[in-house]
Amino acid sequence: MAKIEDRALAPSASLNDDIGEENRLRMYRMQVEIREAEQRAYDLFLQNLVKGTSHLSLGQEAVAAGCAAAMKPGDLSFCTYRGHAHTLARGVSIEKVLGELMQRDNGLMRGKGGSMHLTSVDHGVMGSYAIIGAHLPIACGAAWRAQYKGQKDVSVCFFGDGTTNIGAFHEALNFAVVWKLPVIFVCENNLYMEYTPIGDVTAVPNPAADRAAAYGLARIVIDGNDADIVYRTAAAAYEKARAGGGPSLIECLTYRYSGHSRADPAKYRPEGELEKWKERDPIKLYRERLKQFGVSEDTIVAIEEYAKRRVDEATEKCKAAPPPATEILTTDVYADGGFAWRN
């Protein structure tokens, strides 16, 4: 496996203005909100208020923000069990996400899905999938619908480095290319497949990009900690897909600060690795970027304080919310609203 320092990171975003201040402020706000909400989810877990499991995206915020900011309304996101960030990035309320993690009635799915299945169809979040690789073919199907109906939305499918070793990844890539579907595959390579370094279990150094050629796709590896680079790469891929140019596979190099899931203290990481990545923290990096563009410290602080306040307010609302109404136990198994399987 390539060491972090060996990885060819794309050059820093040039100081041109194709992204624009509004988009940059939006991406900063998204990243800060995700960071605050994920940190809060962890704190609430320690207080036993977040139950079940949870998989945090701390350190990976730039991928979610850059990809979501480049989307248009109507574009569709397909996420994994590590999906809080991508769900929040599409504008789903912090309260609904935390409410789902805390298994309250105000949760996004009223506690019926849980942390690993965040879904908000109204926001284009078509589900978070907890079986590795399952959603890549599903995203292909949504893209097929757009192609068939002549609709211009793109389907964007996020997954981790570990997913590149499961069959559905390869089936989906081949299928998407053969059918020339408007689907974008975004690999968040955070270097670890659960508890195992991805390089220990993968035949090639870059688990997604080094497979691209097998499907006639361009090899794309980018710095996933720089939201500007993510934004530009994603926007170009979306544009190509909308124009009928077919799918793209983007490998974003990033790093998760916490363990795989709440049960994982991440003791398998070599000493100093986390600290090295924190030097390239996406939020720290983007804060400096904003300043380079002349955004005032006051504006930046206001965004940060607003995010903290929103997370605080959401937390309080969730703490006060009741548990799910028990009558929903048997609702929505079938389209008639119930679970009847016999007359």
Added chain:
Amino acid sequence: MAELTYREAVARGIAQEMARDPDVVFLGEDIGKAGGVFKATVGLHEQFGPLRVRDTPISEQAILGAAMGAAMTGLKPIAEIMFSDFFAVCFDYIANEFAKSRYMSNGQVKCPLVVRTGNGGGARFGAQHSQSVENWCMMIPGLKVVAPSTPRDVIGLLAAAVRDPDPVIFLEHKSLYPVKGEVPDGEIVDRLGAATIVRPGKDATIAALALMVPRAIAAADKLKTEHGIDCEVIDVRSLVPLDTRTILGSVTRTHRLFTVEENPRLCGWGAEIVSIVADEAFYDLDGPPVRITTPHIPLPAADILEDMALPTVERIVDRVKRAMES
């Protein structure tokens, strides 16, 4: 009225629905230009074109995943999995994805799709191309499961499945593809969840599915003429939803229950029906319910062995006669 084979009825049923609704699309391996390996989809590619009848790679996960993604965003896909045994390589979609997405999303996600597949034995294909997997599907909350036994029912139940808002597993029986039957002209649409009494009788109820229905009818005829036992045969047709009223009503009249299942013995669909009857019609029974099944074995390829495994007319006659005489 026309006489069609079961396989011709499949193509007619799909064509009926595709002509009605432009959102109905069809995907699978060799379904288009080749007309299907069982020749059950001949003519559809020519009639509806390659954008609606799409040949896929041998990628069962991609087929069912794509069907799901299309269904949840507005299409009404029909996906073909060539042999039902192959469900095992794409079972995630059947068991975890489209069956559960409505529930997990608190009703936000809808998956109106149909998975058609060649099910069942009798073709001497061996253990991995002959299974009856209806019980694999029946046990999963969120799915509907149907299995037609006649050309007419193929069309009516397929139309009902396509129009149903839930994911439906549509099990076509491979050994029934060449069988002919009368089919009315014009549109045919059934509803899911209705069993049919295909042969009325007063002494015993025989519940059967798919290929076992004609065998149960033949057995009932023999039992009547040779042994004076008058059996009522129910074509269960739909395992989910299950028409328990028709079955319970019949048992209440005949006081005896037999199920004829192609599933291997353990956890076959008949076990569920026997359990319901034991719970709800126990005091109407004059004897213990009897399940006639394939033994707990993988299916062999050799004809002489496979014929011993699947319930035959003779085995049904023998088992019913022995039970009724004891």
